[in-house]
Amino acid sequence: MTATARVTADAAPAPRGHGRAGVTRAVIALGGNAMTAPDGRARPEDQIAAITRAAGPIAEVVATGAEVVLTHGNGPQVGNLLVKNELAATVVPPVPLDWCVAQTQATIGAMLLDALPPALARRGVPRPVAALVTRTRVDPADPKLREPAKPIGRYLPAEQARVMVEHGQVWRDYGAKGWRRVVASPEPVEILDAAPVSALLANGFVVVAAGGGGIPVVRDADGTVRGIEAVIDKDLTAALLARMVGADVLVIATDVPAVSLRYGTPAAEPIGRVDVRTLRRWQAEGHFADGSMGPKVEAACRFVESGGRRAAIAGLDTIAEAVAGRAGTVIEGSS
Amino acid sequence: MTATARVTADAAPAPRGHGRAGVTRAVIALGGNAMTAPDGRARPEDQIAAITRAAGPIAEVVATGAEVVLTHGNGPQVGNLLVKNELAATVVPPVPLDWCVAQTQATIGAMLLDALPPALARRGVPRPVAALVTRTRVDPADPKLREPAKPIGRYLPAEQARVMVEHGQVWRDYGAKGWRRVVASPEPVEILDAAPVSALLANGFVVVAAGGGGIPVVRDADGTVRGIEAVIDKDLTAALLARMVGADVLVIATDVPAVSLRYGTPAAEPIGRVDVRTLRRWQAEGHFADGSMGPKVEAACRFVESGGRRAAIAGLDTIAEAVAGRAGTVIEGSS
Numbered sequence: 287m288t289a290t291a292r293v294t295a296d297a298a299p300a301p302r303g304h305g306r307a308g309v310t311r312a313v314i315a316l317g318g319n320a321m322t323a324p325d326g327r328a329r330p331e332d333q334i335a336a337i338t339r340a341a342g343p344i345a346e347v348v349a350t351g352a353e354v355v356l357t358h359g360n361g362p363q364v365g366n367l368l369v370k371n372e373l374a375a376t377v378v379p380p381v382p383l384d385w386c387v388a389q390t391q392a393t394i395g396a397m398l399l400d401a402l403p404p405a406l407a408r409r410g411v412p413r414p415v416a417a418l419v420t421r422t423r424v425d426p427a428d429p430k431l432r433e434p435a436k437p438i439g440r441y442l443p444a445e446q447a448r449v450m451v452e453h454g455q456v457w458r459d460y461g462a463k464g465w466r467r468v469v470a471s472p473e474p475v476e477i478l479d480a481a482p483v484s485a486l487l488a489n490g491f492v493v494v495a496a497g498g499g500g501i502p503v504v505r506d507a508d509g510t511v512r513g514i515e516a517v518i519d520k521d522l523t524a525a526l527l528a529r530m531v532g533a534d535v536l537v538i539a540t541d542v543p544a545v546s547l548r549y550g551t552p553a554a555e556p557i558g559r560v561d562v563r564t565l566r567r568w569q570a571e572g573h574f575a576d577g578s579m580g581p582k583v584e585a586a587c588r589f590v591e592s593g594g595r596r597a598a599i600a601g602l603d604t605i606a607e608a609v610a611g612r613a614g615t616v617i618e619g620s621s
Numbered sequence: 622m623t624a625t626a627r628v629t630a631d632a633a634p635a636p637r638g639h640g641r642a643g644v645t646r647a648v649i650a651l652g653g654n655a656m657t658a659p660d661g662r663a664r665p666e667d668q669i670a671a672i673t674r675a676a677g678p679i680a681e682v683v684a685t686g687a688e689v690v691l692t693h694g695n696g697p698q699v700g701n702l703l704v705k706n707e708l709a710a711t712v713v714p715p716v717p718l719d720w721c722v723a724q725t726q727a728t729i730g731a732m733l734l735d736a737l738p739p740a741l742a743r744r745g746v747p748r749p750v751a752a753l754v755t756r757t758r759v760d761p762a763d764p765k766l767r768e769p770a771k772p773i774g775r776y777l778p779a780e781q782a783r784v785m786v787e788h789g790q791v792w793r794d795y796g797a798k799g800w801r802r803v804v805a806s807p808e809p810v811e812i813l814d815a816a817p818v819s820a821l822l823a824n825g826f827v828v829v830a831a832g833g834g835g836i837p838v839v840r841d842a843d844g845t846v847r848g849i850e851a852v853i854d855k856d857l858t859a860a861l862l863a864r865m866v867g868a869d870v871l872v873i874a875t876d877v878p879a880v881s882l883r884y885g886t887p888a889a890e891p892i893g894r895v896d897v898r899t900l901r902r903w904q905a906e907g908h909f910a911d912g913s914m915g916p917k918v919e920a921a922c923r924f925v926e927s928g929g930r931r932a933a934i935a936g937l938d939t940i941a942e943a944v945a946g947r948a949g950t951v952i953e954g955s956s
Contacts, residue, residue: 329714334847366713370705373712377775378701379664385728392727393720395754396836399814400846407844416817417754419730419829440712479734482751482821489820494754501731509742511735512669 315524319541328362341405346606360390360498384513391497422500424472436471521585563620650859663697676740681941695725695833719848726832757835759807771806856920880950898955
């Protein structure tokens, strides 16, 4: 719990109930399935089609009267940008990983700006939509910065990976699949651009923010803020953003209807409503895999433990019900 | 003047004096020199250094008490992205030109988010800064969409250009330099995301918006908004944005201290204060080159003709004085 404690100490959360009295303020984190084809392809047309489909469930949440902040992942998109960097490196200067994250915020943000207004209009809630470039501050002393562990981009044969290692990158051997780059994934400490999110929410906007976990930056001793080569987990960032904008509810949309115990075994059992203490116990027992459900469960627990009313992990199609606590795995405070 | 007339008819401008009473609201358009090294190089470190330098003059404008919207060009940045698209096309899907524009909004926006707060703090005006993803609508019937004329990206030998032409692109022979891609540059008709700019200005933010002329989109007959393969002139977009957010002043920052008559000849003569009718006459006489000063002069004229108090075209170092009408070429209404 050290990480959570540090976040709590460091960031300046907005007071709860920052929105209109009695109105739910929800942060919705969209997973990769909201932005790629069912087979995982991520051509521009695949991304546009997926986001157009996702706009319907999002508009349903807005139609309940909730104030909504959207955030999203960007794995395949950043992977593609890294490949372009590599293949063009002798002709144009490669850009750092924080720039790649920024680039995906704008392309995914623009697709949401195109797709949401028609979906909102169809449901009779013609609310304006805005997309913000958003930076997430991390601690330069975070030990995770020194232990790259998050695989990213494409697999390469050993001899090609070796060239990238000579250029200072960290690559790991994944056996038959080949080698893959691993990058640091530090803890989010502060959403530096949370203030415009709150201002736009208060003005009636649906806000897209902190995509891809936010652009990773550190603040140097002299106050300078600068990007770093890292990616931040988008669900952990969503939990922090939710707290900083005074949201009541955090919904993590994914491609399964709920979190399961003993996932992938014949004894798998979906979790419905659960108190955060029980979920932490199951987490400690190792029920939730590091690279998939683990960060979502961790993000949900952090949000509720820091005072959030409710977190839910649910299928994209049921996010409106999940906001109300009636679908997915719903996590609430321990009584 | 047909283009101006259409823009006036089509867009819904905010009323003048939309900001605080008596407070100047200024849109500042940053040119390429604010984002690249003096020799034109655009590696990430060159861009960060240039934007850090530009932050000083921008902060000076804010320190005068003005409300400030920043917009910016993106030529070298988009050029680099196009090269990456080409060189990686067999491995990852190329993305369309509107996505490239979006990508540059986020990287340049993030650099401004990093660079401005320290500059503002040094001048005692710690205003918050926000960067928005911004789309600019164009008319699908704009004849400029059918006549690609804006050169973009790198020069290639004829045989390589021919391959791109076979893929549907338009390339033009520039003689000894080689061939270069030309793209459509339609008229901006509406800044679709002007509303969040106004909302953030009203909440005290310095706002970065509509970079690279905005992400070019069209609205289909069924209401669908979608990106198109084009780039929009950043100064014409700045003039439209200034009108839509009810700005008093438009300043176009560039790498010369003022507009000149007979530029590049021994009889060159810088223009100081000028009324818009006189400037239009000089424009008609051919004083301002298409690819350089032409669009800046056109943008300044449009802004003043549509009711803007003052436009200025000035060196980056003098933008605070230019906002006040005391530096650069200052264009005001004809009396």
